[in-house]
Amino acid sequence: MKKIFLILFLSVFSLGIAQKKKKTGSKAKVVAEKETVIIYTLQEAETSNEPRIIAGFIKQNPGHEKTDALKRRLINIIMADNSIEAKPTIKPLSKDKIEKIVSNNELNKGKNFAANKTSSEKNVSLASAGSNKNSEVSEQGKKTASMLSHIFNNDPNDKEAYINIKNKSKCNLIVKISGNKYYNLEVPARGQNFVMVEKGEYILTTQVCDAKYSSLKKIQKDIQIELNVAE
Structure with a gap:
């Protein structure tokens, strides 16, 4: 009787472990990854409010009929992000400097815009070095200026x-x-x-x-x- 009980106990125990493993295995999730070279479409450039996407389309399609309109849209978005009304304590990125990066005629001549990166970043300054909020806003401005300079930079040694x-x-x-x-x-x-x-x-x-x-x-x-x- 004891042997029968022991055999039944071991059988139930083994079955429980097997079911637990099966249940655990069914919950295992796998990450799906897709890596691509970035290609910007006109639809993305016209509907997105992200400077990177608009600038990317302009860089990849310098002769497109809508490039000039997109340049103006890009400038307006950047100016809005740096507006005095939105951030009264921050010195905004000047329109002249933005236009120099975005609308400069040298853009379509394949010249190096690396020098613009330093000058652009210098024009985004902190109004109050002791304010964490101001620092975050300034860092975002630097990130935008750096990104634009990088996208428009044709230097293969970047x-x-x-x-x-x-x-x-x-x-x-x-x-x-x-x-x-x-x-x-x-x-x-x-x-x-x-x-x-x-x-x-x-x-x-x-x-x-x-x-x-x-x-x-x-x-x-x-x-x-x-x-x-x-x-």
């Missing part, structure tokens, strides 16, 4: 590239980018964000909802990475 992360999942992400330098990039659910990095090899890690993601990337040009939880 040492920077940017990684755009498009988050297709319903969860917010914090992407850690580890290499010669370290970056943390916050990407909202169903949104996107980018970061400028020095060219080189990086390990990208994050957790997409409950799925872990880790990938080695050799960054030599601007790229876009879409992340989602695989179906």
Whole structure:
């Protein structure tokens, strides 16, 4: 009787473990990744309020019939982001400087705009060095100026590239980018964000909802990475 009871106990115990493993395995999630070279479309440029996308289309399509209109739209968006009304304590990026980056005739002649980066960044200044809020606004202005200069820079020896992360999942992400330098990039659910990095090899890690993601990337040009939880 004891042997029968022991056999039944072991059978039930083994079955329980097997079912638990099966249940756990069914919950395992995998990250779906899609890496692409960034191509900007006219529809994106006309509907987006992100300077990077509009500037990217202008750079890739300098002879397009709508390029001049998009340049004006880009300038207006940047001026709105730096308006005195919106941020009364910050010295805004001057319109002349923005136009010099965006509308300069040298843009379509393939000349190097690296020098504009330093001058543009200097024109975004802190009105109050002791204010964290002001610092954040100023840093955003510097990021925009740096991005525009990078996009319009035709120098093949440019040492920077940017990684755009498009988050297709319903969860917010914090992407850690580890290499010669370290970056943390916050990407909202169903949104996107980018970061400028020095060219080189990086390990990208994050957790997409409950799925872990880790990938080695050799960054030599601007790229876009879409992340989602695989179906």
